[in-house]
Amino acid sequence: MAAKYRYGEMTWPEIKAAAQAQSVAVVPVATIEDHGLHLPVDxxxxxxxxxxxxxxxxxxxxxxxxxxxxxxxxxHHMDFPGPISIGADTFIKYGVDVCRSLAHHGFSRILIVNGHGSNTPFVDIIARLTTVETSALTAAVNYWAAPGVREVAESLRESERVGGMNHACEFETSAYLAIAPQLVDMTKARHELSYRPSKNYWTDLIAGDGPLVMMENWSALSQTGVMGDPTKASAEKGEKLLAAAAAGIVELIDEMRAREPAKRQDHH
Ligand SMILES: [Zn+2]
Known part of the structure; x- marks a missing residue:
């Protein structure tokens, strides 16, 4: 039998062994929300x-x-049917409880992999709290920001820089096409940039955000829920993006394993 890697499929002795072997507990975090007329809410x-x-x-x-x-x-997505939103405090507490449980079982390294831009400040806090409150080193990363992904995305990119890769965009649509094309209706894909532009302060997954941090209601920014250009998407691009993201996360898993916890010094 091939070695198990899905936590949920393991027995408790297998989980104990994985923790003792310094396996990194990888915790995916996402959301359910509208992604234009052409992509599912998941x-x-x-x-x-x-x-x-x-x-x-x-x-x-x-x-x-x-x-x-x-x-x-x-x-900010609730004007569209579909999103299931968890309050900021609930979300942080839930995430910390999940990580605290993993630390309790002996996992010394936890990597939170986030798939939703607006979760970013909260997964940061979840990682920080877990690291200072438990003995588990805990870090968070947005999967599109894993090492190597930006370079691959920019090399494939046909949409506007900045703005073409944001939400239900060239990037996300390509990736979904590579996974489950039967769930993507490209006849309904719309090219839509924020119609309230301000110089180059478009948000963009790949090019990165500007210096200001702000999020208005999505329905004030987009008619269909799209932000970016899904019409430039393809399954071929998606496969390369997914492969790059997976390779980048493997790199971070090894980085986490290599990092030894530093010794605290209480100077009181
Ligand atoms: Zn998305």
Whole structure:
């Protein structure tokens, strides 16, 4: 039998052994929210799930894949039918409780892999709190920001820089096409940039955000829920993006394993 890497499929002695072997507990985090007229509401969950599944299966016994935190922070999307949004405080507490449980079972390294942009400040806090409150080193990463992904995305990019890769865009649509093309209706894909532009302050997954941090209600920014250009998407691009993201997460798994916890010094 091939070695198990999915936490949920393990017995408790197997989980004990994985923790003792310094396996990195990989925790996917996403949300359920509208992704235009052409993509399902599970896009962030599906993409993040695929990237982490590939990464952890490639990493062998160096990591385990914890079942995902499905719901996230999407209050600005509620004008569209579909989003299931969890309040900021609930979300943080839930995430810390998940990580605290993993630390309790002996996992000394936890990597939160996030698939939804608006979860970013909260997964940062979840990682910080877990690291200072437990003995587990805990870090968070957005999968599209894993090492190497930006370079691959920019080399494939046909949409505007900045703005073409943001939400239900060239990037996300390509990735979904590579996973489950039967669920993507490209006849309904619309090219839509924010119609309230301000110089180059478009948000963009790949090019990065500007210096200002602000999020208006999504319905004030987009008619269809799209931000970017899904008409430039292809399954071929998606496969390369997913492969790059998985390779980047494997790199981070190894980085986490290599990092020894530093000794605290209480100077009181
Ligand atoms: Zn998304």
């Amino acid at each position: 896009t962030d969950l599906r993409l993040c799930g695929e990237v982490t599944e590939r990464a952890v299966s490639q990493a062998g016994d160096r990591s385990v894949l914890v079942p995902p935190i499905t719901h996230g922070y999407s209050p």
